[in-house]
Amino acid sequence: MQFGVFTVSDITPDPHTGRAPDDTERVRSILTIAQHAEEVGLDVFATGEHHNPPFVASSPTTMLGYLAGRTKDIVLSTATTLITTNDPVRLAEEYAMLQVISDGRMDLMMGRGNTGPVYPWFGQDVRQGIPLAIENYALLRRLWTEEVVDWEGKFRTPLQGFTSTPRPLDGIPPFVWHGSIRSPEIAEQAAYYGDGFFHNNIFWPMSHTKQMVQFYRQRFEYYGHGRADQAIVGLGGQVFMRKNSQDAVDEFRPYFDNAPVYGHGPSLEDFSAQTPLTVGSPQQVIDRYAAMRHDVGHYQRQLFLIDHAGLPLKTVLEQLDILGGEVVPVLRKEMESDRPADVPSGPPTHAERLAKARAAGAVHEQTVAAADHWTGRTAEDDAAAADAVAGRQGAAFGL
Amino acid sequence: MTERHIVALSAGLGRPSSTRLLADRLAEATATELADRGQRPEVRVVELRDHAHDIVNAMLTGVPSPELAEVIEAVTGADALIAVTPLFTTTYSGLFKSFVDVLDKDSLVGLPVLLGATGGTARHSLALEYSIRPLFTYLRADVATTSVFAATDDWAAGATADEPSPLPARIRRAGAELATTVAARGPRGPQDPFAGAPSFADLLGG
Numbered sequence: 001m002q003f004g005v006f007t008v009s010d011i012t013p014d015p016h017t018g019r020a021p022d023d024t025e026r027v028r029s030i031l032t033i034a035q036h037a038e039e040v041g042l043d044v045f046a047t048g049e050h051h052n053p054p055f056v057a058s059s060p061t062t063m064l065g066y067l068a069g070r071t072k073d074i075v076l077s078t079a080t081t082l083i084t085t086n087d088p089v090r091l092a093e094e095y096a097m098l099q100v101i102s103d104g105r106m107d108l109m110m111g112r113g114n115t116g117p118v119y120p121w122f123g124q125d126v127r128q129g130i131p132l133a134i135e136n137y138a139l140l141r142r143l144w145t146e147e148v149v150d151w152e153g154k155f156r157t158p159l160q161g162f163t164s165t166p167r168p169l170d171g172i173p174p175f176v177w178h179g180s181i182r183s184p185e186i187a188e189q190a191a192y193y194g195d196g197f198f199h200n201n202i203f204w205p206m207s208h209t210k211q212m213v214q215f216y217r218q219r220f221e222y223y224g225h226g227r228a229d230q231a232i233v234g235l236g237g238q239v240f241m242r243k244n245s246q247d248a249v250d251e252f253r254p255y256f257d258n259a260p261v262y263g264h265g266p267s268l269e270d271f272s273a274q275t276p277l278t279v280g281s282p283q284q285v286i287d288r289y290a291a292m293r294h295d296v297g298h299y300q301r302q303l304f305l306i307d308h309a310g311l312p313l314k315t316v317l318e319q320l321d322i323l324g325g326e327v328v329p330v331l332r333k334e335m336e337s338d339r340p341a342d343v344p345s346g347p348p349t350h351a352e353r354l355a356k357a358r359a360a361g362a363v364h365e366q367t368v369a370a371a372d373h374w375t376g377r378t379a380e381d382d383a384a385a386a387d388a389v390a391g392r393q394g395a396a397f398g399l
Numbered sequence: 400m401t402e403r404h405i406v407a408l409s410a411g412l413g414r415p416s417s418t419r420l421l422a423d424r425l426a427e428a429t430a431t432e433l434a435d436r437g438q439r440p441e442v443r444v445v446e447l448r449d450h451a452h453d454i455v456n457a458m459l460t461g462v463p464s465p466e467l468a469e470v471i472e473a474v475t476g477a478d479a480l481i482a483v484t485p486l487f488t489t490t491y492s493g494l495f496k497s498f499v500d501v502l503d504k505d506s507l508v509g510l511p512v513l514l515g516a517t518g519g520t521a522r523h524s525l526a527l528e529y530s531i532r533p534l535f536t537y538l539r540a541d542v543a544t545t546s547v548f549a550a551t552d553d554w555a556a557g558a559t560a561d562e563p564s565p566l567p568a569r570i571r572r573a574g575a576e577l578a579t580t581v582a583a584r585g586p587r588g589p590q591d592p593f594a595g596a597p598s599f600a601d602l603l604g605g
Contacts, residue, residue: 134602184596192599203462215593223599265459274464 001335002346003328004044005037005320006079006236006303009057012310015258020310023056029313030057034067036317038074040324043346046077046109046303051085051118061094068102076102079200079236079303080111080179083140084132085122087156091136092143092164099169104350109177109198109234110137112186124155130185131155137176137189144173170354171363175347177234177301184215191219196232196347199296202305203262205274206295209235213296229340232347234301235292238277241322245280251315252279259309282326290334298339300346302331400439403581405429406474407444407481410495411517418517419446421549421570422483425515428574429481429581436582443477445470447494454494457501467501475506476589479581480540482531483515486523490530491516499534506590507540513577514546524548541580545573 007030013020021029034045047057047064057063064076076098081091098106112129113119119126135153142149143164152158168174177196180186181204190197197216201209213233220231242248249268256268256279271277278288293299304323307316339345348356357363407426411418422444430440447454453467463471474480484495512535516527527546535542553566 130602138603184593185602188596188599188602203460205462205465205468207465211592215596262460266456266464270456270464271460274462 001299001332001339002043002075002301003323003332004042004046004075004077004301004303005033005306005323006044006046006048006077007033007057007307008048008305009050009055010261010308011054011056012259012308014310014312015254020054026056027063029316030063030307031067031070032313033307033316033320034074034076035070036320037324038071040320042074042320042324042328044075044077044301044303046079048079049082049113050115051121052115061098064098064106065101068098068105074105076106077177078108079198080109080113082113082118083110083136084112084129085118085124086136088136088140089143089156089159089162089164092140093166095174096144096164096166096168099174099350100166104169104172107175107177107196107347109179109196111179112183128155130183133186134189141173141193144168169350172350172353172357175350175353177232177347180212182212184212187212187216188219191216191225191231192223194220194223194225196234196300198234198236198301198303200236201276202236202238203275206276206292210295213299217297229297230343232301232344233296233299234303234347235296235299236276237289237302237304238275239285239289239304239306239319239323239327240279241282241285241319241327243281245284248279248281255309255311261309282322285327286330286334289331293335298335298343300344400437401586402439402441403433403478403586404473404476405433405440405442405479405481405581406477407442408447408474408483408498409444410447410484410492410498412448412485412492412494414448416446416485417549417551417554418483418485418515419444420554421515421517421547422481424570425481425483425513425547425574428570429479429513429577430574432571432575432578433581436578438578438582443473445473447498450498451494454497454501458497463501471502471506472589475502475510476587477510478584478587479511479513479577480507481513481515481577482535483517484531486516486518486526489523490526491534496534499538502538504538507535507538510540510587511543511577511580511584512540513543513573515549515573516546517549519551521548521550521552524550543573543576543580545569545576547573 009030011020011026037045047060049057049060051058060078060081067076095108112133116126124132132155135155139151147163149162150160177198178186178190179198179200181200187197199209199212217228217231221228240248240252242251253268257263262271272279278285306319336345405426407422409419409422426442430442433440450467450470453464457463457467484491514527514531527548532542547569549566553564
């Protein structure tokens with residue numbers, strides 16, 4: 001099973017000092033955290049994508065591309081990539097580039113984004129969130145699997161004879177997760193494609209998470225991708241640990257009480273009881289998270305949020321030490337102890353997917369050998385070239 | 400006999416509370432009328448003051464506590480709702496509105512609702528019509544024509560023999576209206592959040 005961390009990249013003042021890092025410091029902290037996550041033996045680092053302060057992670061593939069060069073084993077991912085407000089053409093290009101650079105050591109998680117104003121800033125309408133997620137993702141898949149794409153939809157300018165480059169590594173598109181908290185439509189989408197489903201349950205009771213995951217699992221089986229218990233599931237989590245449980249509570253409480261994400265609402269005790277937030281000893285974290293599989297079934301990826309709410313970098317790195325040193329090795333063993341042999345222990349790796357595609361004779365072209373039809377030509381030439389690519393005559397293109 | 404789940408919601412803050420008293424009377428009248436129509440009424444009274452902190456927390460975090468979630472489920476899955484609020488500065492109380500605000504906007508669609516309000520004097524009785532009814536109309540609930548306002552004076556039993564208090568008769572009439580609506584329908588039952596989930600073919604086609 002995969003264990004990792006995900007960041008929402010918030011800039012929050014430390015309640016003890018009132019000091020907040022500036023954007024540069026926070027970005028560099030995140031890079032340090034990601035690299036330390038690998039050092040302590042975690043499997044995944046994922047970054048959010050936000051386009052409004054107080055969040056700094058606006059450009060995930062730049063960040064992950066750098067980390068791909070600085071790390072060796074850790075899987076680089078997103079939580080989430082905005083499938084609604086990003087142009088699917090740019091997503092196809094950027095994440096294929098990341099896949100090539102990281103040699104397949106990446107995947108990504110689609111999400112709609114919950115910040116209303118971000119939609120109009122990118123020319124979209126929040127009320128169209130679900131239709132955007134459906135249409136954009138359908139196009140993204142085509143751009144990765146088909147060399148030359150003619151496409152027309154509701155939300156983006158049409159494409160004629162478009163080829164997204166670089167082509168996916170070995171002709172195998174990146175593995176995709178779909179993150180959703182409440183929308184059955186997105187669980188349905190993940191199930192339809194046989195993609196992974198991630199329930200970011202950090203604010204939610206297990207009763208709700210269980211319902212959503214069960215729905216996805218049933219639909220995964222319905223669409224013929226395998227049995228329900230073989231579907232690819234990921235969960236979120238939040239922990240803060242110290243050797244002595246009361247020390248953890250005392251140290252974390254000021255952050256909990258003041259952070260905008262949950263401050264001045266429920267008490268730390270209520271929130272801990274109602275959500276996966278676990279503040280205490282490493283053993284308490286192990287016990288709580290080892291039990292998750294009894295509710296949602298054997299799952300493949302567990303991500304923890306540990307660098308939020310203004311926690312200082314030093315503290316976050318200590319949390320990673322505890323997570324990697326004491327918690328994950330035990331949790332990993334526990335999680336695998338009763339996993340049926342035919343239930344995957346992680347999402348499919350690039351190598352596994354390549355082998356499967358080769359066996360099925362379904363490997364897509366990795367390079368596009370075609371000549372450059374476009375550069376430096378006049379509009380009239382473009383029209384002729386478009387006709388040539390599309391195998392048609394007389395189409396008015398490029399005018 | 401069909402079991403019918405009636406939830407009476409009181410946003411009264413005091414204890415004892417005249418708002419709670421009105422909610423109880425309306426629930427009792429509805430239950431009696433339902434029994435007369437061959438139904439088996441099950442009444443549950445919810446005092447929002449018991450959930451006030453959870454309601455604020457749900458507004459801050461976007462997620463109801465398990466206790467509040469259970470109340471929301473009872474309200475949205477009921478066969479009928481009796482909603483009673485005190486009038487504060489011309490309209491429903493903030494607590495009442497906050498509870499309505501944490502409900503899913505589609506969760507009351509078609510739900511038979513009887514409205515009640517309490518206030519110091521009858522001068523504010525029309526708040527039921529210009530303020531509270533539109534709220535439930537917006538939520539597309541099925542609001543009974545008769546709503547019941549009780550001012551402090553109305554609780555002065557019977558007034559005089561020549562001029563009896565109109566409140567008991569009005570409560571009976573409102574209960575009968577709600578019971579007639581409920582009896583004519585099949586049980587509503589709890590809402591399945593996945594029942595309306597479209598298949599992917601529909602999503603792609605849409």
